[in-house]
Amino acid sequence: MLSSDQATELKQRYSNREVQQWKPAPGKASIDGRPDADLIRYGIQVLDKTVETIGPRVAEAGKRYSGNSLNCSRCQMKGAACRAPRYLPYRLII
Secondary structure (H helix, E strand, C coil), rough: CCHHHHHHHHHHHHCCCCCCCCCCCCHHHHHCCCCHHHHHHHHHHHHHCCCHHCCCCCCCCCHCCCCCCCCCHCCCCCHHHCCCCCHHHHHHCC
């Protein structure tokens, strides 16, 4: 975990970086015609239903990748990771 000083330094270092322009995501209906549709749907499921898909209590032991019972979308898609300075490095790669 980063100290407050480290987080402040990283924030200053990367505050002037170029902002990537994002295109709006296509609707879920547009996934159906793609050859990788199953993989995309699985990725969405992992983000939205992490606990049920790869959580510590999943019936199939080989799929227990997450060490906690939180859904990825709880922080990643809601922007919570962007509010705490110690998570700054993760915000830069998401």
